Amino acid sequence: MGNLTEVVGGGTFGRDLVSVKHNMLDSGLFTDDALADLIDRYPREYFMFDTMIVDGARQVWRHGDPSDLSGKEILEAIKNGKFWMNLRRFDVVARQYDKLVNDAFEELEATTPGLKTSRRSSSLLISSPGARVLYHADIPMICLWHLRGKKRVWIYDAKNKQHLPDESREAIILRETEEKLAYNPEWDKDAIAHDLDPGMAVSWELNAPHRVDNLDGLNVSITTEYFTPEALRSYGVHFTNGYLRRRFGWTPGSTEINGVGALAKLGFAGVAKKLNLHKTRERKLLCDFTLDREQIGRMVDLPAESRWPIQQA
Numbered sequence: 001m002g003n004l005t006e007v008v009g010g011g012t013f014g015r016d017l018v019s020v021k022h023n024m025l026d027s028g029l030f031t032d033d034a035l036a037d038l039i040d041r042y043p044r045e046y047f048m049f050d051t052m053i054v055d056g057a058r059q060v061w062r063h064g065d066p067s068d069l070s071g072k073e074i075l076e077a078i079k080n081g082k083f084w085m086n087l088r089r090f091d092v093v094a095r096q097y098d099k100l101v102n103d104a105f106e107e108l109e110a111t112t113p114g115l116k117t118s119r120r121s122s123s124l125l126i127s128s129p130g131a132r133v134l135y136h137a138d139i140p141m142i143c144l145w146h147l148r149g150k151k152r153v154w155i156y157d158a159k160n161k162q163h164l165p166d167e168s169r170e171a172i173i174l175r176e177t178e179e180k181l182a183y184n185p186e187w188d189k190d191a192i193a194h195d196l197d198p199g200m201a202v203s204w205e206l207n208a209p210h211r212v213d214n215l216d217g218l219n220v221s222i223t224t225e226y227f228t229p230e231a232l233r234s235y236g237v238h239f240t241n242g243y244l245r246r247r248f249g250w251t252p253g254s255t256e257i258n259g260v261g262a263l264a265k266l267g268f269a270g271v272a273k274k275l276n277l278h279k280t281r282e283r284k285l286l287c288d289f290t291l292d293r294e295q296i297g298r299m300v301d302l303p304a305e306s307r308w309p310i311q312q313a
């Protein structure tokens with residue numbers, strides 16, 4: 001360990017928008033050969049293979065299956081097509097990759113006064129040169145470790161209630177909306193366009209809305225979800241506000257994460273989650289395309305009667 005990371009710009013890691021230099025590429029874990037090998041041994045229930053259709057402001061994700069293509073061919077398909085592969089749960093499937101991220105986080109904690117992170121969960125994102133992810137917000141804190149290609153992350157102000165109304169934040173936390181948000185291109189003028197090159201990482205303010213444009217080449221990055229004690233408190237407060245608003249028609253007055261009111265809300269959120277008071281709707285993921293064996297990168301649509309549910313662990 002040592003010298004894995006260096007904060008090079010922005011505020012405090014774990015709280016603000018921060019730019020970090022990293023040397024994860026030195027591990028050799030992200031070459032074409034290493035990635036092909038990783039894909040070959042990834043169990044089906046731990047990855048998603050998607051494509052995305054942008055229809056005006058609407059983004060439709062379609063879930064697919066690379067069928068019996070090899071890791072090498074799948075990488076080729078991503079380079080030639082419009083795909084987005086998400087290899088989840090390093091902690092279960094890819095221990096070497098998980099260790100790399102955990103070492104980096106431990107180093108950040110050692111060098112950032114007061115930083116304490118928990119519930120870290122990492123995935124590898126491999127996406128096509130022109131792929132995009134539309135405007136959304138995530139529940140935990142995010143650190144995006146960029147490894148290959150070039151991408152632009154547009155980051156919006158988490159405190160701007162027009163960009164992120166309380167009700168939308170609650171809906172995301174209560175898992176009603178799958179993290180999607182209303183978006184207006186006008187807001188771009190107030191956003192930060194943060195370009196990522198290999199060897200750089202970025203983390204931003206909790207729940208800050210963002211969108212991503214891949215600018216060049218096959219894009220490979222690790223996304224790590226994590227919580228800090230403040231992020232956990234904020235989660236509890238918004239969870240309770242959202243629950244009370246929906247269950248009792250109550251309009252929450254405060255999103256304050258400190259003080260007696262906040263403590264009561266945190267206690268409630270803990271109990272509500274344990275009792276499963278707010279039942280989340282289980283998502284059904286249907287596989288509706290596969291990949292062409294002959295023409296690598298071409299999608300094959302599955303007719304309605306041949307679609308099958310993708311099981312995720």
Ligand SMILES: [Fe+2]
Pocket residue numbers: 136137138142210
């Ligand atoms: Fe995100």
